[in-house]
Amino acid sequence: MGMGMGMEGNRGVMVENEGAMTGEAAATTMEEQLEMVAKAFVDHYYNTFDNGRALLGPLYAATSLLSFEGQMVKGVADIVQKLTQLPFDQCRHHISTIDSQPSGPAGGILVFVSGNLQLPGEEHHLRFSQMFHLIPTPPGSFFVQNDIFRLNYG
């Protein structure tokens, strides 16, 4: 089953489930569809982060909250500023686990990620955990309402 992902207008991520268009989706459960959306979001998010994190802005909205290592900022401009001012130029995320659960009757999705990231010139990886609350913005697209990131120190 294929899955494409593209930008939906100026805001959010559109997740296309090609299976749904060919009828394959009839054989998938809601849980499997949530997992596919979460996987597509996570691939898109960390690829974008690692290749130019200023471009993450369209995934957030004016109401979005980011807590990064305990510091909370709100809104697209402050979130992008926080992300682009992190004290490293490049990094590489490696994802270990993705958990997803439905959130509320309006089609929200909670996505919980664990993994590690490697900074330039650093031999050791840093463990991290991160959660996202995705809110649907029809048709078939989502934005990040809540984002909480923590390094996991040994």
Add this chain to the structure above:
Amino acid sequence: MGMGMGMEGNRGVMVENEGAMTGEAAATTMEEQLEMVAKAFVDHYYNTFDNGRALLGPLYAATSLLSFEGQMVKGVADIVQKLTQLPFDQCRHHISTIDSQPSGPAGGILVFVSGNLQLPGEEHHLRFSQMFHLIPTPPGSFFVQNDIFRLNYG
């Protein structure tokens, strides 16, 4: 500022902010109040887990979801069964960080926890991360709608 916590009927956790009753809360921001609720919930949750996790049942509801190391179960009975059948009798959680964000207009709270836990007879601690989506059930009480737990392997 004092804070008490008790059970609200048969379902949920009631968080009492004594400061609010004496007028102290006027000096606290919404962010500080969220942090107090999250801290009180986390204290209550892990104390209960470590001293008799079968008693966590009243914190969940029929719609609640628990993803524990990638396995998802739904509802109070299955969640309590999952928690009580974990292959150890006792454990001790040590909390490192608590992050909280408001979720939606209805007063929900996202709580993101990192820490470590020690099992009986084990010398080494295990790192974990866990998130909770708390939904308000008036007056002043919450239940856990979403719960995602992961060990963080080195």
